[in-house]
Amino acid sequence: MLINSELCIGCEKCNPYCPVGAIYTDASEKVSKIDLTECVECGSCLRQANCPVDAIYQQELVWPRTIRSIMSDPLTITEESGIAGRGTEEMKTNDVTGRFRNGYVGVGIEMGRPILGAYMSDVEKVTKAVAAYGVVFEPCNPLTTLMSDQTSGKFQNELLGEKVLSTIIEFTVPINRISGIIKILKDVSKQIDTVFSLGFISKLDSDEMFPLNHILDEFGINYAPNGKTNVGLGRPLFKEKGELV
Ligand code: SF4
Ligand code: SF4
Structure with a gap:
């Protein structure tokens, strides 16, 4: 993800939307920037921050960087x-x-x-x-x-x-x-x-x-069991040996 410095007014509205802290304020230019090493291309800033001047944009992602978006967005x-x-x-x-x-x-x-x-x-x-x-x-x-x-x-x-x-x-x-x-x-x-x-x-x-x-x-591992029971809304596609179909 990138921020167009020409458009950015430095309002910092987008900074807190980044889940990995990749958006920072450039003190000398007084605009927000994205550290591309840290950015995981999750799309959160673009979708959620509602930038008042539409300065945030998705650059073309090329392999292997595309994997960031695949796993994070x-x-x-x-x-x-x-x-x-x-x-x-x-x-x-x-x-x-x-x-x-x-x-x-x-x-x-x-x-x-x-x-x-x-x-x-x-x-x-x-x-x-x-x-x-x-x-x-x-x-x-x-x-x-x-x-x-x-x-x-x-x-x-x-x-x-x-x-x-x-x-x-x-x-x-x-x-x-x-x-x-x-x-x-x-x-x-x-x-x-x-x-x-x-x-x-x-x-x-x-x-x-x-x-x-x-x-x-x-192993002394604490666990939180979650149970899911098929109440008949989805027909079981597989039966163990001996189970009724
Ligand atoms: S929300 Fe937009 S204008 Fe405000 S700091 Fe972020 S990119 Fe710049
Ligand atoms: S795309 Fe995600 S990780 Fe990258 S700057 Fe925006 S919010 Fe942060």
Whole structure:
């Protein structure tokens, strides 16, 4: 994103709309400017700040900078998932699609947050660490298609210096491998310069309990379970063996 200095009247109205603090006031010129190193191309200033002189404009984004907009602008629809946003719909629709089946857990690692953002070089540290553990990344997640090698979790080199507001790493693993994943993430968390949150998606077990509770308790991880029940508005597309269709 850019600000036309010829038009800007320095009202600073746009400055607080930036989630990563990329808009600053140039004291000598008395206009607002955008630090392009920090800007994640989220579009917030253009859409929300209502600049009185229309000085904010979207410059043409070229690869690899386009990745900033893909991951950070909530209105960008990605080819892979068919929806706006950084991940797939599967985490919210599992009761219909059954992507994560009995005995398996969908894992979503959301890297970066407003203020901090996340550099792709840090995202790669995490994808490489979990890839070495043998996970298969979610093919419909736009982040997965940016990898030059999905078996190693390596990204195309030109992406590593790019910064995004946040992004989601997704994969599915058998429940008995979750402890290993958590250990790996604890180790790699010491090497990255941002934050991440962890989401686990699974069906309830036969006792109607979340099957990961005891594993998370063992690690002393606080969790906030969210339940979703298909009340019949969406026909389940998949049935486990033995379930009635
Ligand atoms: S809102 Fe517009 S005029 Fe005001 S500082 Fe931002 S770019 Fe300049
Ligand atoms: S596009 Fe987003 S990140 Fe860039 S300056 Fe505007 S609000 Fe900040």
